[in-house]
Each structure stands twice: as structure tokens, then as C-alpha cells.
Amino acid sequence: MHSQQHVAFRAECRPLTEPPVQSSNGSVPSLEPSYYRARYYDPSAGRFVGEDPLQFYAGNENFYSYGFNNPINWSDPSGLDPSLWQRLINLIFGTPNSASSSCPTTAAPCGPDGYRDASPSDAAKALAKAKEYKGTPYKEGGKTPSGFDCSGFVCYVVQNSINPGFGYSDTSHFAKNPGVRALGPGEAPIGGDVLLLPGHVGIYDPNPPIPGEDLLSARGRPGDPNSHGVDWGKPSWWPGKGQYLRLRVPCAN
Numbered sequence: 001m002h003s004q005q006h007v008a009f010r011a012e013c014r015p016l017t018e019p020p021v022q023s024s025n026g027s028v029p030s031l032e033p034s035y036y037r038a039r040y041y042d043p044s045a046g047r048f049v050g051e052d053p054l055q056f057y058a059g060n061e062n063f064y065s066y067g068f069n070n071p072i073n074w075s076d077p078s079g080l081d082p083s084l085w086q087r088l089i090n091l092i093f094g095t096p097n098s099a100s101s102s103c104p105t106t107a108a109p110c111g112p113d114g115y116r117d118a119s120p121s122d123a124a125k126a127l128a129k130a131k132e133y134k135g136t137p138y139k140e141g142g143k144t145p146s147g148f149d150c151s152g153f154v155c156y157v158v159q160n161s162i163n164p165g166f167g168y169s170d171t172s173h174f175a176k177n178p179g180v181r182a183l184g185p186g187e188a189p190i191g192g193d194v195l196l197l198p199g200h201v202g203i204y205d206p207n208p209p210i211p212g213e214d215l216l217s218a219r220g221r222p223g224d225p226n227s228h229g230v231d232w233g234k235p236s237w238w239p240g241k242g243q244y245l246r247l248r249v250p251c252a253n
Helices: 083-093 120-131 150-159
Strands: 002-007 010-015 040-042 115-117 180-182 194-197 200-204 215-219 229-233 243-250
Touching (some): 120 150, 120 200, 120 215, 120 243, 150 200, 150 215
Antiparallel strands (some): 002 010, 115 243, 194 243, 200 215, 215 229
């Protein structure tokens, strides 16, 4: 098993069993996890425990880069600000995404129906679009930004981010939508996957504002003034076993 670990301005694959990276002055930093608002950094593992919330939008295939890929000397409290600077640094010092310094990736094959699995970049776009509607009020049967229910929210997000032809499905039929497929045994969810629960559906966010509340969905009850609308929540708030679904997109995308 490998992880992305940071050395100066490049990223490389190293076994998790290797010792933590030393700071620039040669000392070993504290081994206590540090909270950087968007995610935690674990010095004992030499890596961040959560992915960059911007994922591919940060201009880097390494979702664990942080602070110009130099977390000892640079700080990024929001986890969002350095993306443009990262690109500039890559131009000056060379991109960290060369074949010699990044873990290999494989494109999803095109299926006989003309669809393929959403890539991490695709899924990140869907998640980013979903976050734009945080606070949108709940509306039973709602399918637009004037008000969403849970199914309408997910369908609208996918249609307006990575798959314009994504058809509407309510929760009882969502798993049969050709725009998704159920994850198989051993497949881990990624940010932007759909999480389907009995009577509810939302978008999975591995880096929510509150740890554990990794389901971004439209939630509420008709006529309830305390309904939250689009917000993060814990999947355990809904009874029953959840099912993760990978979004699928036209192969031409």
C-alpha cells in the first residue's frame, strides 16, 4: 500500500511504513495530528489524512498536496487558497505529476452502453457543484435551485456538472438509473459518489465541515420551518443500510 508523501516541491509514492518526512531544519515535528481546518495532517504517516477539497481543481493529481506541496514552510488554513500558486510553482520547478513521481492511474473503460465510470476529476466536479447549493431551501418535489428535495438535488447537480443527460429518478428507482452503478466489494467511495439510503439520497463528501457529516443532501420535511435544506449530515440519521453508487458519464466526455 502506498501514499502520496511530500518532499520539497515534488510528490512521490512511498510505502506507509517509511518514517515521517523531516522538516527543513532537520528536526522531526510533533507526531500529534494537526488540524488545518479543511483536513488533518498526520506527521507519523508523513501525509494528510484527507484529500484536498478541490481535488483536481487544485491543478494537481496529488489530492494530498498542501501549502505549495511544502507544508513545513507554507500554510493554507482553508485548504483552497494555494491552487493558483501551485500551478505557478509547477511551471518554475517542474510539475510533480510526472510518471517518475506519481502513482499510476487507469482510465475507466467505455461500456457497451456508451457510458464509463466517472473519473475522480468528474466526481470532484459533481461534488463542487453540489456545494454551490448549500443552504438552498427544501421543497417537496423540488428540482431547481429555488427548492430541492433529495432526489431533485442530486439529479440537478449531476445534470449541471458532468452528465446533462442524467435522467430524474426518485429514491426507489435511483439505483436503476443508467447514470450510476453500485460499487462492488472492495471498492472504496470517492468524493462525488452518490449515497443512496432507504427514502433518501445525497452526495458523498469525504471532507465535510464537521467530521462524520459526509452526506451532502437536501433534507427536511414539508412545512417544517426548521428544515435545513441542502446541508451536510450523518448517514446514520437515516435508518437502514446505505449503498454507494458511482456516477457514470458518456464516453465522449
